[in-house]
Amino acid sequence: MSDEADSDGIEGRMDGYDQARWTDGERYEPLLSEKNSREVEVDTPLPDDLTRDSLELPDLSEPELARHYTRLSQMNYGIESGPFPLGSCTMKYNPKFTEDLAALPDGAVHPDRDGETIQGTLGVYAQLQDHLARIGGMDSVTLQPPAGAAGELAGVLIAQAYHEHNGDERTEIVIPDSAHGTNFASAAMAGFDVVQLPSGEDGRVDLDALEAAIGEETALLMLTNPNTLGLFERDIVEIAEMVHDVGGLLYYDGANLNALLGRARPGDMGFDIMHYNVHKTFATPHGGGGPGAGPVGVNEELTPFLPTPHVRESDGGYERYEPEHSIGKVHGFCGNWLVLLKAAAYIARLGDEGLVDASAKAVLNANYLAEQIEYEVPFGPFHHEFVASAGDQDAADVAKRMLDYGVHPPTTKWPEIVGEALMTEPTEVENRRTLDQLADAFNAVASEGAETLASAPQRTASRRIDQVSAARNPRLSWQALEDE
Numbered sequence: 001m002s003d004e005a006d007s008d009g010i011e012g013r014m015d016g017y018d019q020a021r022w023t024d025g026e027r028y029e030p031l032l033s034e035k036n037s038r039e040v041e042v043d044t045p046l047p048d049d050l051t052r053d054s055l056e057l058p059d060l061s062e063p064e065l066a067r068h069y070t071r072l073s074q075m076n077y078g079i080e081s082g083p084f085p086l087g088s089c090t091m092k093y094n095p096k097f098t099e100d101l102a103a104l105p106d107g108a109v110h111p112d113r114d115g116e117t118i119q120g121t122l123g124v125y126a127q128l129q130d131h132l133a134r135i136g137g138m139d140s141v142t143l144q145p146p147a148g149a150a151g152e153l154a155g156v157l158i159a160q161a162y163h164e165h166n167g168d169e170r171t172e173i174v175i176p177d178s179a180h181g182t183n184f185a186s187a188a189m190a191g192f193d194v195v196q197l198p199s200g201e202d203g204r205v206d207l208d209a210l211e212a213a214i215g216e217e218t219a220l221l222m223l224t225n226p227n228t229l230g231l232f233e234r235d236i237v238e239i240a241e242m243v244h245d246v247g248g249l250l251y252y253d254g255a256n257l258n259a260l261l262g263r264a265r266p267g268d269m270g271f272d273i274m275h276y277n278v279h280k281t282f283a284t285p286h287g288g289g290g291p292g293a294g295p296v297g298v299n300e301e302l303t304p305f306l307p308t309p310h311v312r313e314s315d316g317g318y319e320r321y322e323p324e325h326s327i328g329k330v331h332g333f334c335g336n337w338l339v340l341l342k343a344a345a346y347i348a349r350l351g352d353e354g355l356v357d358a359s360a361k362a363v364l365n366a367n368y369l370a371e372q373i374e375y376e377v378p379f380g381p382f383h384h385e386f387v388a389s390a391g392d393q394d395a396a397d398v399a400k401r402m403l404d405y406g407v408h409p410p411t412t413k414w415p416e417i418v419g420e421a422l423m424t425e426p427t428e429v430e431n432r433r434t435l436d437q438l439a440d441a442f443n444a445v446a447s448e449g450a451e452t453l454a455s456a457p458q459r460t461a462s463r464r465i466d467q468v469s470a471a472r473n474p475r476l477s478w479q480a481l482e483d484e
């Protein structure tokens, strides 16, 4: 293996890529308070032991402030810097018109206002519930959960309440080994025992293993389809029958719904409950670290168990109500309104034809990219994503090195069915030029030696960080830095 990238195209781009690095001496872009600050007297009615006498606050002009945040953004990589092919975790570019809509001053109504005064808002909730139900083949949808993982937990609690209501004690949830970590966490948080299902040699559910795993203890089988390898579970109808025959329910992890949008519906495949990852399938930011949404759809039998409040039509208008056997609240009010508004706007703008087109592009892009890259890509053909293997290279090193080529790396080392996994999802928003740029970056890194990879990244604002310490021992406050 040569340490040099041999593609002319990527060499050209390499010369042109360097992430901004704003420093002041040894320090990165200083904190606002370090640039200039002044003491402010604190005058407050709160008791003395709860307050300070004075407070040091930044004292800066507007240009200084604007430049500070611009510099910080230039030292970061985001979806507006370049492609972000994170398989499963999917970061896609969201159109600005949804942001504009959510920023309208009239949009920000207080969620606790009297229903009579927010009929328009409740109408949008009801409309989005209906759109999602129709798209998923479900009978009703709650918009309350604030993220995909929170949707999973809500769905699991609904299944639990349903079984309990029927006097059916079920203690186990079956989950394939390729599933997202949140599936296992949601099942365990709700108090279930997790039964892990080994994948078959073709990367799909192994029906014999499933037969052995399910029984009268089974409350739920959680599946995503296409699965995290980007493969459609062809036996899904049989799988649903097997689970229903033992009295269990079928849960659809909707993270990969962008592969099927407008073409196939989980409800028609036999799924009873599903969540929608609106940040992947529609147009909202990812929930991690901010307000998100993970609506949950259910069939008719499970509708009385939905969280409260739920929105429905009444007397020519809309009202909030508590479903008969509601599991209670999983989040405040009816969910994160402005996030949901963006999803509603996106669905309305695309229309049925646009949704079908989005899934076509998601699938085409994944398969095109899988064909362009020189890493081994087992399995296939794919839906929205594929998992390549870094082979002899360390997938984490590959990821770091890709940053030097001005693209974000794929998800790495998961699912474990593929050694040194590079789980890649270009998403439906990228065009062929960008896919070629991504392929060039993959291929340049594939031809590089271990030394180059181990010392990457070189051209980013931060060099390689100690990820374990950063995760286990984070210093998130200015105070911690000061103390040091």
Ligand SMILES: Cc1ncc(COP(=O)(O)O)c(C=O)c1O
Pocket (backbone or CB within 6 Å): 088, 089, 090, 147, 148, 149, 150, 179, 180, 182, 183, 224, 228, 253, 255, 256, 277, 287, 288, 292, 294
């Ligand atoms: C397959 C799968 N399921 C569930 C989730 C959880 O979704 P969220 O990140 O919105 O909590 C993810 C992550 O995005 C995922 O990839």
